[in-house]
Amino acid sequence: MHDGKTYIVTGAASGIGTETAQVLKAQGATVIGVDRNAAEGVDAFHQADLSDPASIDALVAALPSGADGLANIAGVPPTAPASTVLKVNLYGLQRLTLGLVPKLADGASIANLASLAGFGWPNAVEQCKAALELTLESDVNEFAETQGLNADTVGRSYFLSKEALVVWTMQNRWTWRDRGITMNCVSPGPVETPILGDFVQTLGERAAEDMKVMDRPGTPADVAPVVSFALSENAKWFRGANLTVDGGMSSHILSNIHQL
Template sequence: MSGLTGRTALVTGGSRGIGRSIAQRLAADGALVAVHYGSNEPAAKETVAGIEAAGGRAFAVGAELGVPGDAAALWAAFDEGLERHGGAGPGLDILVNNAGITLPRQIADVTEEDYDRVFAVNVRAPFFLIQQGLERLRDGGRIINVSSGATRIAFPRTIAYSMTKGALDTLTLTLAQALGARGITVNTVAPGIVDTEINPTLRDPRIRAELASFSVFDRIGEPSDIADVVAFVAGDGARWITGQYLDATGGAHLGV
């Protein structure tokens, strides 16, 4: 029996990149996975199809984040999908807040609209998703917030984005204490540079080499590198870990 058999997971932003790899890994470990997407339904359906082809169970959940009522809309879609796909009763065991948008601009170039948008998607959405999902989250469950190594390493070219991830780190720490009595763990997983479409500059060999050099392993991270860490935190082996920031940057900028 796989470690997550009988459990239900929701991965926001699960249709592509790191989110897709997380969804695939949790499904491989036995969970029924709700693959959330904001607008790219074909990508979500492709992710679900791949999971099913590998013998796993998954369903797509569509809801735009960063708009009024986003959390309520997502949970309504989740509840409907769970009922259709035979989840283990109503509720949820693992919530992975992975969805987010980047903002590759230095402070002088960030507009008020930019700022409001990145905080709406990266901070407000997961906050209210958790708030409205607590009654669904079963005791002994897991909340995993996907942050960024940019909260540990100064990266001026993404200043507003980095601030949103810092807010998630604080949310993790505070929620871990608030939910401990229910046996729910809350942790942050913080990727570094990962080879996904959110980083189109990686197609430039010079930029790729520069960013690869950040890691002590001298390579760019793969989505599976992050998914494996998330899977560990989601499993029983991490039952005694909560309120923690798990650095998954490949040792970027150690000693700097």
Template sequence: MTNNVVLITGAARGIGLATAHLMMDRGWHVAMLDRDGEELLKVTSGLEKAAPFICDVSIPKEVATALPQVLSRFGRLDAVVNNAGVAEFGPIDQTDFAMWRRVMETNLDGVFLVSQEAMPALKATKGAIVNIASISGLRASTLRVAYGTSKAAVIQMTKQQAAELGESGIRANCVCPGPVKTKLALAVHSQEIIDAYHDAIPLNRYGQEVEIAEVIAFLCSDQAAYVTGQVIAADGGFESTGVGLPALRDK
């Protein structure tokens, strides 16, 4: 058990919410940030070890307001999980600049803004940053010029953070989820898409939100005290298969 404090962005649902619950189960106090105030207040109702902070991480003023509130509430900060993200897909020639900026503002700018604002507190505790990118930042795919590029940039930012902040005792790592069984994925993935992913993933299934949360929690913990600058694909082996053909498998 621990009295450490973690800040999680995009915490009202999905991987962020699963991570919050897992870390609370392990004794952490959790500052849960999300711009969806209604949903955030609903999911934090009755939680003793968590507090909600309504914040759009793409807006510098809101981040600059939220972080002091977190520190006022909890008194310290031991880890930051930059999970907030948006997904907008479309062909390159149909991706206008407004869509490009919407994706970059949250997926990339938000990681930069929250990490920078949290840096003094993390230096004080020799804490950890865990950035959530995506398999789309490691492997190119159609329709993802904005999303994939934003996540590739998050991967590079993580390495920059690890290189520069290590001397202050701050660790920075990146988790790249593959296809995850979320409500959103189930709503937008047709059976044909699901079957294709299963064929391409060695473990032959989507990941569970809690399985991604387990990796995040490990990287925040003292068990990962000598791990920094790493990019971990939690993807059932999807990234490792390259051009391997599912038809060549034994079963």
């Protein structure tokens, strides 16, 4: 499916990023991994801190031109400080993406790992818009403070980072249409990776309820093929979309809301 293609995969050192790199390689692609930690099993690796503007700019300069896609998978869970969550999951992702677009091949695909945690964006439009006015160089901690995110104990910073990512992806449905470059989100439900415990810890009973209603949490192998699809030629009419892969959780929530 990906013969002759080259993809850049962030978060390649663990969990969904590692699995995505393996799936893409098995499907014929060359994979360039990016992470703050060393990644095994990729064709090339660049170490970078995606919360640091200088590190991202150096990464963009170092990455080769002509890649066929970017999978923005690196992320931190809600147990991290609110400003770190927003920086890695949103502002760093944006800086890398916007920096890299001029170097991507025409027709390239961008897949952003959002989350079921981004599901509630329609109820948080104003906060998403406010968050999206910042960049990695803004005073993100001050924003977190004024929005009450530092004092929050149930992971609002994480939810907001993913809601705003879903919104930003929609806003960019046609930004690079003249070059055939598409951008979409993939939104998993709870997935068994090293950060699943962080979600359970932060969300407490809410996570326990989700786990009860699901047959099982997802695995990286449930998600990686969807990211691969989002990067592929087969997904070329998906633009600004949010592909949910969550064992039915978003359908379950919608069914409850609308009493279906």
